[in-house]
Amino acid sequence: MKYGKIIMLIIVLFTLFGCASEPSQGETSAKTNGELRFAYSQQPASLDTHVNTNTATSDIMRHVYETLLTVDSDYNIQPMLADSWEQSEDGKTITFQLREGVLFHNGEEMLADDVVASMNRWKESAGSRSQFTDATFKAEDDYTVVLELPEQLSTALPALAHSGTGLAAIMPKEIIENASEDGVTEYIGTGPFQFEEWKQDQEIHLTKFADYNPRTEASDGSSGKKEALVDDIHFMFITDASTRIAGIQSGEYDIAESIPYDNVEQLDNDPDVDTMTYTASSLVIHFNKRQGLFTDVKAREAVAAALDIESILKAAFVDEEYYTLNHNFMFVDQLKQWPSDSGKEIYNQNDPEKAEQLLSEMGYDGEEIRIITSRDGDTSYNASVVLLDQLEKIGLNATLEVYDWPSLMSEREDETAYEIYVIGNTLVPEPTTTVFLRKDYAGWAEDPKLETLLKEFRGQASLEDAQDLFDDLQKWYWDYIPAIKVGENQAISATRSTVDNVQYQSGFILWNVSNSK
Missing domain, CATH: 3.10.105.10 (Dipeptide-binding Protein; Domain 3)
Known part of the structure; x- marks a missing residue:
């Protein structure tokens, strides 16, 4: 089978000594151009990653929200909003030093109180409650957060660094305080893209966050430098596979996921379309x-x-x-x-x-x-x-x-x-x-x-x-x-040949992705 620009991303073990690798995302230019129109097969029920574990939620909101820790392409744990962390000898205390100068999409600086509010809410979510029972997050100062565990927890750091469903997203404290049982009502994070609009049954629109403060390390998996290389991302809810196929071939869409297996050869024979395969x-x-x-x-x-x-x-x-x-x-x-x-x-x-x-x-x-x-x-x-x-x-x-x-x-x-x-x-x-x-x-x-x-x-x-x-x-x-x-x-997804550097690691990665059309 022929693939245009195959990105064969085998999603492997998420541990401190991950055993497989993906291509590095590498260095990218800060220049932005145009948009990405993504034909996505499902509409999420919610955009609150603390309460919703649906893949559609995390695929979209991982571009809006960020976490204290994340993982590189080998699934080694790396810093994101935390600059460093230290664990006590008995394993019960983990101290995080936060990055300074990180802004939320509302223009306010992210501080320890925001992290504490976010983490104390996230740990009560369906995916985390059983692991972090009686654990507490506390602010020691504006840039220091301390996690106190009642006993050592082998799974603590991997849970905080997970980049897929149930994302341990950091949000402003006031957003957390105003959240209902159904979830937050404003979607404000620190990521390279910010939430713009949700047209029910049509699309979710993200825009470039001009004041995003990226890390300086080389991009690698979900870690390192992130840049918004397009001004807009439109996640368009196209449930019909034939419509996604026709749209990626006509150029109406720049990316299409959930490509039926019977259509792979058809797309491989199209010089304007590239396919990508991933676990x-x-x-x-x-x-x-x-x-x-x-x-x-x-x-x-x-x-x-x-x-x-x-x-x-x-x-x-x-x-x-x-x-x-x-x-x-x-x-x-x-x-x-x-x-x-x-x-x-x-x-x-x-x-x-x-x-x-x-x-x-x-x-x-x-x-x-x-x-x-x-x-x-x-x-x-x-x-x-x-x-x-x-x-x-x-x-x-x-x-x-x-x-x-x-x-x-x-x-x-x-x-x-x-x-x-x-x-x-x-x-x-x-x-x-x-x-x-x-x-x-x-x-x-x-x-x-x-x-x-x-x-x-x-x-x-x-x-x-x-x-x-x-x-x-x-x-x-x-x-x-x-x-x-x-x-x-x-699974099979497809991109127009003008789109470069789409990655997949527990979900689609659309930062550091350009579109030259």
């Missing part, structure tokens, strides 16, 4: 474990027994070139640090007779199994259709309910609305932040044994010290089956 996510079947049939682990075992994994992945991702089978709930490229054989015999059984027997043993009596999905996500929708067929073949009364993307995100939070949903989950920095291990994530893994395992893992001095405990988590995963990770996939 995007894992495809996951989530069970509602609070209500309905799947509160019984035997029902979840029955689904695991029935699945023909290859058929589901092929329906979603077309060709084996674009998907990988993996029994481990961590990604293939993370297995060097998180190896485990637990569950190999349970994964991809393709044994309908065993599944029928398990359902018979539990006395299944024909209750409806609602699979909720959205056509806005082509791969998860196609996977859901094949899953529906496989469940019907073992005697389950399965139905498919289709929503638009924001409605699907809302429906999955309602424990009375469904039994199963299928969605892509992105790579996480370490095992305990895997979404289906969270008791507050839709599907709800509420198990005391899991909480004990997570506490022990996080209680180690570092991720290296926690490695030997991973197999216990992997074994629990296949014993309890909170969800089933079907496999992992490569």
Whole structure:
């Protein structure tokens, strides 16, 4: 297969000693030119990264918000809004020295009180609450923030540096104080682009922040120097794939994501379009474990027994070139640090007779199994259709309910609305932040044994010290089956040939990106 300017970004282990690399973003010119019109397949439900873990939210708002720490292309932790940090010998105190002269988009300087307000709110968010229980952030002076932990936490720094969903964004203190339960109402950060406008169901418009204060180190992954090389970014919500394809070829759009696999050759043959391939996510079947049939682990075992994994992945991702089978709930490229054989015999059984027997043993009596999905996500929708067929073949009364993307995100939070949903989950920095291990994530893994395992893992001095405990988590995963990770996939995006330096690391990177048209 021919790719124009392939950027093969394998999203790998997020640790202090990451094991793969991406091309450096390098030095860039400060000159700006024009705009980027990005044909994006989904509209986010919210732009508040503290309360929303949807990929669409982080893809857009990582250009507006920044974090204390971040990661380079090898996933080593690097400074961003913090200039430095120091951890006490007992691991319970981390002191951050902040950069001076960093301005928010409202013109006010970022100070320690803003960081403390942001972090104390973020640590109560769904993705962070379980890790930072009883932790406190305090301002020692205008440029010093101290994190006090009740006990050492192996996952603290990786969580603060994560550059994907659930971003630990720094916002002005007054924005935090005025936030409602639904989220902040103003989107003000310190990033190279600022929020301009959200036209519902049409676009989100970002503009260059003229007073942005970049770091001086060379750009590398999500770290180092960031520059806005275009004046405007328009994230345009184009749910129809054929419209995205036509638009990237006509020049209406400068970037288009979620390119159907069947269209890759068509774009490769267009001299005005370049394609890029990157590891995007894992495809996951989530069970509602609070209500309905799947509160019984035997029902979840029955689904695991029935699945023909290859058929589901092929329906979603077309060709084996674009998907990988993996029994481990961590990604293939993370297995060097998180190896485990637990569950190999349970994964991809393709044994309908065993599944029928398990359902018979539990006395299944024909209750409806609602699979909720959205056509806005082509791969998860196609996977859901094949899953529906496989469940019907073992005697389950399965139905498919289709929503638009924001409605699907809302429906999955309602424990009375469904039994199963299928969605892509992105790579996480370490095992305990895997979404289906969270008791507050839709599907709800509420198990005391899991909480004990997570506490022990996080209680180690570092991720290296926690490695030997991973197999216990992997074994629990296949014993309890909170969800089933079907496999992992490569995604395809496209750019006009005039667009240079688009990167992907836990999301699209559009700073240091120019457009010469």
